[in-house]
Amino acid sequence: MATASPPLLAVEDLQIRFHTLRGVVHALDGVSFEIARGESIGLVGETGCGKSITARAILRLVDPPGRITAGSIRFEGTELLTLDRRAMRTIRGQKISMIMQEPKVSLNPVMRIGRQVAETLLIHDRSLSHRQAEAKARDMLGSVSIPDPARMAQRYPHELSGGMAQRVMIAMMLVTRPRLLIADEPTSALDVTIQAQILDLMTDLIAEIGSSVLMISHDLAVVAETCDRVIVMYAGTVVESGTVDAVLDEPSHPYTRGLLNTLPDQVDPDRPLQSIPGNVPSLLAPPVGCRFAPRCPEAGPRCRRETPAAYDVGAGHVAACFLHADGGVA
Amino acid sequence: MTRPADDLLLEVRDLHVDYPLRGGLLQRRRGTIKALNGVSLSLRRGEIYGLVGESGCGKTTLGRALVGLAPQAGGEITFDGVRLPADGRRDRFARKIQLIFQDPYASLHPRKPVRELVGEGLLINGLASADEVDGRSLAMLERVGLNAEHLYRYAHEFSGGQRQRIALARALVLHPQLIVLDEPTSALDVSVQAQTLNLLKELRRELGLTYLFISHDLGVVRYMSQRMAVMYLGHIVEEGETETIFERPQHPYTRSLLASLPSIRHRKQRHKAALQGDPPTPIDPPPGCPFAGRCPKTQPICREQNPALAPAVGDPAGGGRDHRVACYFPDLPGEG
Numbered sequence: 001m002a003t004a005s006p007p008l009l010a011v012e013d014l015q016i017r018f019h020t021l022r023g024v025v026h027a028l029d030g031v032s033f034e035i036a037r038g039e040s041i042g043l044v045g046e047t048g049c050g051k052s053i054t055a056r057a058i059l060r061l062v063d064p065p066g067r068i069t070a071g072s073i074r075f076e077g078t079e080l081l082t083l084d085r086r087a088m089r090t091i092r093g094q095k096i097s098m099i100m101q102e103p104k105v106s107l108n109p110v111m112r113i114g115r116q117v118a119e120t121l122l123i124h125d126r127s128l129s130h131r132q133a134e135a136k137a138r139d140m141l142g143s144v145s146i147p148d149p150a151r152m153a154q155r156y157p158h159e160l161s162g163g164m165a166q167r168v169m170i171a172m173m174l175v176t177r178p179r180l181l182i183a184d185e186p187t188s189a190l191d192v193t194i195q196a197q198i199l200d201l202m203t204d205l206i207a208e209i210g211s212s213v214l215m216i217s218h219d220l221a222v223v224a225e226t227c228d229r230v231i232v233m234y235a236g237t238v239v240e241s242g243t244v245d246a247v248l249d250e251p252s253h254p255y256t257r258g259l260l261n262t263l264p265d266q267v268d269p270d271r272p273l274q275s276i277p278g279n280v281p282s283l284l285a286p287p288v289g290c291r292f293a294p295r296c297p298e299a300g301p302r303c304r305r306e307t308p309a310a311y312d313v314g315a316g317h318v319a320a321c322f323l324h325a326d327g328g329v330a
Numbered sequence: 331m332t333r334p335a336d337d338l339l340l341e342v343r344d345l346h347v348d349y350p351l352r353g354g355l356l357q358r359r360r361g362t363i364k365a366l367n368g369v370s371l372s373l374r375r376g377e378i379y380g381l382v383g384e385s386g387c388g389k390t391t392l393g394r395a396l397v398g399l400a401p402q403a404g405g406e407i408t409f410d411g412v413r414l415p416a417d418g419r420r421d422r423f424a425r426k427i428q429l430i431f432q433d434p435y436a437s438l439h440p441r442k443p444v445r446e447l448v449g450e451g452l453l454i455n456g457l458a459s460a461d462e463v464d465g466r467s468l469a470m471l472e473r474v475g476l477n478a479e480h481l482y483r484y485a486h487e488f489s490g491g492q493r494q495r496i497a498l499a500r501a502l503v504l505h506p507q508l509i510v511l512d513e514p515t516s517a518l519d520v521s522v523q524a525q526t527l528n529l530l531k532e533l534r535r536e537l538g539l540t541y542l543f544i545s546h547d548l549g550v551v552r553y554m555s556q557r558m559a560v561m562y563l564g565h566i567v568e569e570g571e572t573e574t575i576f577e578r579p580q581h582p583y584t585r586s587l588l589a590s591l592p593s594i595r596h597r598k599q600r601h602k603a604a605l606q607g608d609p610p611t612p613i614d615p616p617p618g619c620p621f622a623g624r625c626p627k628t629q630p631i632c633r634e635q636n637p638a639l640a641p642a643v644g645d646p647a648g649g650g651r652d653h654r655v656a657c658y659f660p661d662l663p664g665e666g
Contacts (some may be wrong), residue, residue: 191384196603221592262524265549275524
């Protein structure tokens with residue numbers, strides 16, 4: 001591990017609990033990862049694995065009854081979890097931005113889109129006049145390939161298609177040139193031809209600004225094409241991480257292997273799809289030891305007793321599985 | 331077309347579905363949404379026929395029209411040799427054509443136990459007497475992977491995958507011949523999707539069913555179907571054997587759609603978006619090819635007259651006898 005400069009973002013041992021009437025939900029346990037400057041990381045996993053809550057935690061947007069109960073999130077060396085609210089506000093939007101899945105839900109329905117983009121600028125740069133901000137906003141709308149930006153700036157969100165609304169969101173989130181862009185399923189609500197346009201646009205703009213990206217997706221193919229590294233989550237824990245090539249070509253955690261095998265584009269139509277038996281466990285009482293053990297074809301007694309650490313399986317490629325530990329799963 | 335007629339289970343000819351677009355204080359008709367604009371297709375007994383396209387292309391409307399849930403403005407639907415009434419009255423056929431919806435969280439009645447959800451169709455159709463209903467329902471629930479302890483539970487107690495199994499049992503208990511599956515796994519996670527797709531394939535084999543499999547997910551359609559059609563703006567633009575469509579597509583829209591698909595295997599060849607702009611709206615569409623506004627090959631004739639769906643020509647590999655394409659300037663194999 002050659003760590004010449006500290007990573008842009010370092011998440012360590014993050015733990016999140018939801019205190020509900022039915023008990024305590026162990027939403028996230030021991031989640032650690034780093035994002036280097038200029039790097040794109042994909043966070044993948046199925047519904048409820050904790051990928052979205054991890055993203056929200058970075059922006060300190062975990063709402064009650066959820067609570068960050070342990071761990072640390074350092075951004076450019078600063079601990080975010082203890083930062084006061086005002087300092088956190090200047091980080092949000094200016095240094096770390098987030099694009100959500102449903103652009104039409106995230107945009108203000110009663111404000112013209114040009115003003116929404118300008119407002120983002122004004123909040124973060126008090127020296128700008130309104131007129132300057134609006135002019136800059138129109139430029140930004142042009143750079144996300146919105147046709148006729150001066151006229152489109154006068155529109156309201158409901159007048160836009162899903163793809164156009166997502167372009168506006170991207171304009172808003174990148175206008176401050178953030179160091180880190182968090183994109184939570186940015187194309188999941190879009191059709192594939194529009195998805196391809198949006199992914200192109202994001203890739204180009206991000207390369208130009210030099211932002212790092214945390215891309216959350218349930219679609220492994222989207223992450224495979226747009227990210228450098230990938231983190232696979234299951235039931236609130238990180239099970240595997242490494243470069244996209246390493247993880248997809250040599251998946252080392254049985255869950256990652258299972259996930260790849262279930263994809264219909266990987267198999268011959270004459271053979272049944274492999275599936276992962278059982279269901280995702282309830283996080284009210286997660287299994288002791290490895291959370292995947294009850295569904296794992298390779299689990300041994302140790303998996304039901306101890307929680308696996310992240311074991312090295314190659315250069316920067318780790319898997320939280322006793323198959324790769326001294327002593328194995330027995 | 332020399333195949334015996336009884337090979338066909340369903341034949342749709344020149345189907346039109348219009349929805350009025352109303353607005354203003356008096357809700358005057360301001361235009362017409364052409365949800366289906368002359369769609370023809372036929373399904374053979376026992377096959378899985380895939381229907382793909384992006385939002386708003388009419389694939390869901392087509393599924394709904396088959397079960398009488400969309401107003402038929404023109405054309406005809408022939409099912410098992412009998413022409414279906416155009417007014418949506420399908421009493422005699424309702425049982426034989428079943429529709430499975432995308433969202434299993436919305437399609438099951440929240441206040442009825444599974445026993446009633448599955449059994450009510452049997453009673454309504456007079457297929458079983460009151461004391462046979464539970465036995466028949468249970469047998470079908472067991473076939474789809476549920477059991478007796480689930481009979482008295484309610485929909486909210488089940489996961490998405492289990493709910494989709496309940497919806498299937500509810501349809502299958504009526505012994506349908508055709509099942510329209512509208513994005514049956516889109517609301518499910520991939521590991522659960524795999525179980526559901528496997529189950530659907532097994533059931534088709536065992537019960538001799540025919541599926542119209544509607545999906546926006548090309549990977550799923552490729553895995554599931556033998557033949558398929560690609561829709562765009564209320565039209566079928568290309569149809570054929572699934573492998574032909576994926577390997578040798580000829581319509582520029584099909585090619586763009588396939589090129590837009592991200593892939594794990596071919597991730598190194600990160601493609602640029604193949605299409606610019608959004609699909610146009612189906613409100614009072616202009617004459618000509620529906621794709622003309624976004625097509626890289628558009629010529630004047632494309633804007634004047636809509637090309638008919640005609641047998642694909644010029645494919646040295648044969649292309650399959652069923653390959654049809656609606657384009658004046660199809661992309662022939664070997665080109666770019």
